Amino acid sequence: MPRQQQPATRPVRRRSYDQFCAGARALDAVGDRWTLLIVRELLAGPRRYTDLHADLPGVSTDVLASRLRDMEQGLLVTRRKLPPPAAAVVYELTERGHGLLPVLAALAEWGAPALVERRPTDAVRAHWFALPLLRALEGAAGGAAAGGVVDVRLDEGEFHVRTGEPVAGEPVYGDGPAARADARIALDAELCLALGRGELTFAEAVKEGRIEVSGDGPLAAELRGA
Template identity: 70%
Template sequence: MPPAPRSRRSYDQYCAAARALDVVGDRWTLLIVRELLVGPRRYTDLHADLPGVSTDVLASRLKDMEREGLATRRRLPPPAAAYVYELTDRGRELLPVLQALGTWGAPALQERRPTDAVRAHWFALPLLRSLAGLGAEGVVQVRLPEGEFHVRVGGEGESYGDGPAPESPDVRLTLDAETCVAVGRGVLTVGDGVRAGSIDLSGEGVLAKALRAS
């Protein structure tokens, strides 16, 4: 029986990296994953937080992600009655991939270009990675001039989300985007930022103490 025709281009290489790029190598796909790692998102929310993507391309990429088992689409119950996209377990496995890409690309963030869009939660991935080795767990709420996001560090459920944390955070950080980039790159610790006055930290408990001592 002849092989089934492919609906997308493939590298046709028996290589794990090539197979992965067959699925996520198209332009915008990994950035859509970045947005869905925040949690379920409506199409309009995705389009708003992916400046530069056309509606046709976004719709096409989402369909590809559904077909490849990276994302699903479901209807919210009333009164919302809206459709949202969310990652499958397979899609969420891309979290460390995006963190590694962010670490590799962080040196390119030396200066913000006038044309650069920015969203606060885009800083969550590198920050989550930089806080992973603290030996403490909990929820950190971060406030930047551009907005707020939160990260859950330690334990088995590391994650991040846009906006305030749904529960009372263990730690609150207030800093600017450039300082957040420095912490994410590992060139500045939260403790050093607190001592230098570039980071405001509030909270008690094991996680707050670990951050102050870093």
Template identity: 70%
Template sequence: MSPRRSYDQYCSAARALDAVGDRWTLLIVRELLGGPRRYTDLHADLPGVSTDVLASRLKDMERDGLSTRRRLPPPGAAYVYELTARGRELLPVLHALGEWGAPALGELRPTDAVRAHWFALPLLRGLEAVGAGEGLVEVRLEEGLFHVWLGGAEEGPLYGDGPAPREPDARLAPDARTSGALNRGTSTLLEELREGRVAVTGEGPLAKALREV
């Protein structure tokens, strides 16, 4: 393992950047907020990262107490990476970076990779701002399905790829224009819900609350 690089500045921001300032580190955190991931899964959802750089960043994150590696019991018998409590504390940092970076998104470029679950964190911010309560929400985009846990997920995953693992408390289906506007920060989920541009289905309290905002 390479020695830890440091700015050697007695400043909390500099200390934070010692741990997460390298390219790809915060994006690995973004992926691990969705729960334990295998190395191959991380590599598939971080297009552009080399295998050497990904392995190096994961080792650095483990050394710095941001993540751990554990072996799944049989029949899985694979290693997975997951965030520690210290690593999960980076969620507000990613929220702030996402809000700050939203105006720079612009339109999707031909060279831009995209994954449905990359919309999970902006959507969580929007759902929390609406204040509709807690529950499991399944979201359908043109890019695919994902699900998010709203509230109460202090230790478990915040989101996941694919259909919800159980009957969701609400299902959302924003159209392409709406999901783009929410990603870029040019509109809010509250505005889109009130304008009827996000289809909400489900009979639970969360779905009803989202329809009545």
């Protein structure tokens, strides 16, 4: 009698490097494709699943759901239901998830030299420029003493960032203008990337007239170099 063919089995995905190393443990948690980009989106505050999917072009619904599930299990993300009338479920970072901000900022700084030319297939969202710009703004804003919220206007759209010491429960940046901003700046995306690459400082760009700063108060004054 012919041997009965056994059904093909799927290999079990390896979930750990099984190495007693801090770097390996970190990659166990965030080394999967899309995970850090989900963190990037959630640094802007709580997001609905549909919003995350819209701002992560290229990710399938199955992969996004799987990554969010893994991130919940890894205590990087939590889910909660918004009160009526919204009554929507949102995902947000835990304190441990927020701890990945300096990791993403360092990755953005390291990757900035690769953003020399935009490829025809490249998607873009205005708030993706927040991380490259944030460090340049911190240097120009004089630290926590003049910290606050800055609206940023690019041709690609608007977003806002928070400078100075992090405020518990407040997003580091967000899509669109803030409800209340301490300063507003306008510049182009290429200059934003040049600031991220360290090719010039924020103060130099303001002095050359390449950044328009508006607003009253100490933060706007610091950014103008007054």
